[in-house]
Amino acid sequence: xxxxxxWCGKSTGEGEHGAxxxxxxxxxxxxxxxxxxxxxxxxxxxxxxxxxCSRHGESTSEQATD
Amino acid sequence: xxxxxxxxxxxxxxxxxxxxxxxxxxxxxxxxxxxQVLRVLQLPEDRLEELLALAHEVxxxxxxxxxxxxxxxxxxxxxxxxxxxxxxxxxxFPSPVRSAWLDIPGLVRAAKQTAATGATxxxxxxxxxxxxxxxxxxxxxxxxxxxxxxxxxxxxIACSLGMxxxxxxxxxxxxxxxxxxxxxxxxxxHFPEVVTTxxxxxxxxxxxxxxxxxxxxxCGGIIGMGETLAQRAEFAVQLAALEPDEVPLNFLIPNxxxxxxxxxxxxxxxxxxxxxxxxxxxxxxxxxxxxxxELTFGDLGAKQGMLGGINAIIVGNYLTxxxxxxxxxxxxxxELSMPIKALNQTL
Numbered sequence: 001x002x003x004x005x006x007w008c009g010k011s012t013g014e015g016e017h018g019a020x021x022x023x024x025x026x027x028x029x030x031x032x033x034x035x036x037x038x039x040x041x042x043x044x045x046x047x048x049x050x051x052x053c054s055r056h057g058e059s060t061s062e063q064a065t066d
Numbered sequence: 067x068x069x070x071x072x073x074x075x076x077x078x079x080x081x082x083x084x085x086x087x088x089x090x091x092x093x094x095x096x097x098x099x100x101x102q103v104l105r106v107l108q109l110p111e112d113r114l115e116e117l118l119a120l121a122h123e124v125x126x127x128x129x130x131x132x133x134x135x136x137x138x139x140x141x142x143x144x145x146x147x148x149x150x151x152x153x154x155x156x157x158x159f160p161s162p163v164r165s166a167w168l169d170i171p172g173l174v175r176a177a178k179q180t181a182a183t184g185a186t187x188x189x190x191x192x193x194x195x196x197x198x199x200x201x202x203x204x205x206x207x208x209x210x211x212x213x214x215x216x217x218x219x220x221x222x223i224a225c226s227l228g229m230x231x232x233x234x235x236x237x238x239x240x241x242x243x244x245x246x247x248x249x250x251x252x253x254x255x256h257f258p259e260v261v262t263t264x265x266x267x268x269x270x271x272x273x274x275x276x277x278x279x280x281x282x283x284x285c286g287g288i289i290g291m292g293e294t295l296a297q298r299a300e301f302a303v304q305l306a307a308l309e310p311d312e313v314p315l316n317f318l319i320p321n322x323x324x325x326x327x328x329x330x331x332x333x334x335x336x337x338x339x340x341x342x343x344x345x346x347x348x349x350x351x352x353x354x355x356x357x358x359x360e361l362t363f364g365d366l367g368a369k370q371g372m373l374g375g376i377n378a379i380i381v382g383n384y385l386t387x388x389x390x391x392x393x394x395x396x397x398x399x400x401e402l403s404m405p406i407k408a409l410n411q412t413l
Contacts, residue, residue, distance in 0.1 A: 008322070009162065027360055027387045033163035041164045043172070045177040047392070049366055051232040056347035 004037040006030030084120055087346050092124050097306045097347045102301035106343040111335055121342035121375035126347045132407040133379035133399055136187035137180025140385040141168050142201060146193040148263045152288055154321035154386055155193035161323035163386055173208040177218040183381050183392040184406045189224040189247060191385055197227040197234060198385050209241050220409060224284060229268055235275045245282035248272050253301035256293045273308060282311040290318035290332035298340060302347035313351050315344060317358030319387055336369045338374055345375025354378035360390055372402055
């Protein structure tokens with residue numbers, strides 16, 4: 001279970017994140033690290049995305065769809 | 067010159083605007099006037115099917131069945147000094163988008179991903195007011211690297227790097243840039259509500275220099291930024307006056323942290339009516355589905371748009387937002403029996 005929402009950066013245990021999940025599934029890559037809520041450096045490419053957290057390293061669209 | 071009296075007469079023509087469009091746009095290839103575009107935008111929903119069918123006929127008559135496919139990538143993301151209110155890459159708003167630079171190997175990979183879809187266009191984009199020497203050097207190196215790869219050696223390369231000086235226009239033309247994108251974004255009368263750090267006229271000046279240098283002009287905008295229907299009509303006609311080779315139509319994605327984060331998503335019917343109206347204002351122009359169509363239309367609406375005046379698409383992801391997987395759009399084109407424009411048709 002992710003501790004933080006990748007779209008809004010808030011705790012997944014607080015509030016409603018249905019709209020966040022919709023945006024993540026449709027038009028947005030994650031912008032916040034799910035482990036620490038740091039803003040990530042995100043690169044979108046025609047076929048995917050990569051997101052780098054300064055503390056927790058890189059995640060990619062390939063990993064997200066595994 | 068007889069165009070002005072004809073247009074004035076058409077504006078006051080009591081006939082149905084679609085009857086006028088059939089004769090004026092479909093038969094003669096003359097785009098609608100501002101007043102006529104507004105009448106199209108005000109058509110009731112029960113005329114939508116008829117409108118889309120006419121826009122499709124116009125597209126087929128004046129552009130043909132081919133669809134131009136393009137991929138885009140952000141070379142320099144975020145940290146832009148401008149205040150375009152729709153943009154998550156402005157450094158003036160508390161957007162979650164952080165600055166990033168794509169290196170040359172990454173740029174080449176993006177070009178290969180684009181070429182693999184059958185696309186003929188690959189657009190390199192940077193979030194800047196205008197390019198500095200470092201950025202232009204990076205673009206030159208990137209283009210050379212793309213040209214050196216067999217999979218991407220002949221893809222058309224477009225750029226979108228903000229406002230240009232004449233020297234920069236000449237430098238990009240010298241690099242072999244095929245097309246330059248610089249969106250006017252919205253009607254001239256609405257632009258000051260959207261951007262305050264530069265003017266509509268500054269953008270127009272860049273577009274004129276691009277045209278004069280022999281590059282193709284790509285200029286469109288975003289629907290759903292609080293403009294009125296009259297301003298949408300104004301924008302369509304202002305674009306027509308520019309005579310761009312391509313018009314990308316985006317629909318606002320209300321991005322968090324931007325002044326427009328709480329704006330509503332444009333409704334599908336309204337968006338389809340807008341697509342068709344722009345086609346009737348721009349009968350011969352490449353009209354491209356760009357960002358926001360996933361939120362506005364969903365899967366079904368994308369197909370309706372392709373049958374309502376659109377003849378080009380951006381496949382895959384956008385700059386900071388995601389798009390549909392390219393394969394979905396390619397399957398849609400196949401299903402619609404719309405061939406992808408081949409590279410040799412663009413030369």
